[in-house]
Amino acid sequence: METTRTRGIERKQRVTKVANIFVIGLMFASFSASSFAAGSVSSAASSEGIAQTAYSPDNRPGPVVIVISGQMGPDSYQFYAAELAQLGYYSILVAGKDILNPAQTGPANLTKTIERALQSPSAVKGKVAVIGFSLGGGGALYNAANMPNLVSMVVAYYPATKTWANKIDSLVSHFRVPVLVLAAQRDRHKECCVIETAQAMEVAAKAKGLRFELVVYPEANHGFNLPIGASGEPMGAYREDDARDAWRRTVNMLKLYHPLP
Known part of the structure; x- marks a missing residue:
């Protein structure tokens, strides 16, 4: 008893x-x-472009970085855009659904977002870097990596690649700028971002002699860099060591291809 x-x-x-x-x-x-x-300024969708939140660096203008969220929206990625601004970049956070969608409005939306960002007094004129997550990662690969006149580099965290699973060459043929993919070995989230497709992408990119790097985190799952996770993603996915390493590699990529003045 x-x-x-x-x-x-x-x-x-x-x-x-x-x-x-x-x-x-x-x-x-x-x-x-x-x-x-x-510490940010949000703008609703209008004739000037899609909805966005801008994070300005302190003291002086910074090179532009476009941050594209996952499917559930920008809220879980605010900390990331804010960290970029702390480094000295002018970061613009937008929703992944506006950059990769069935209506195929992504290219026009991204172009307008870039043009608007470069008009800001907080921006250093020139090319922009693009960093995307999940759905936004797929959008970055498909709609930003083929813009060498506007984009300097692309980083894609656990990118959505299901659409191209059986036509990797079609996706990789778009790449015209350096690309870094940060993938989670255990990612089976809606089968959208599986490691097998990322690895096939690496093989195809290397065969074409492209500037492409794939980093795989063996114990990681979808959303491994999000401290509090995002709605719809596996709970408890955050892995501090992997998140730190991915951030370090992203910063190194920025230093190499999109440096601060």
């Missing part, structure tokens, strides 16, 4: 602990979103 009672108490304590962690996580997410938003 006492054992049963003790187990019941232990179960209740575990449930309470999990609930408390969940609440703290929600508080952290809310605080983070508001704090990032405080």
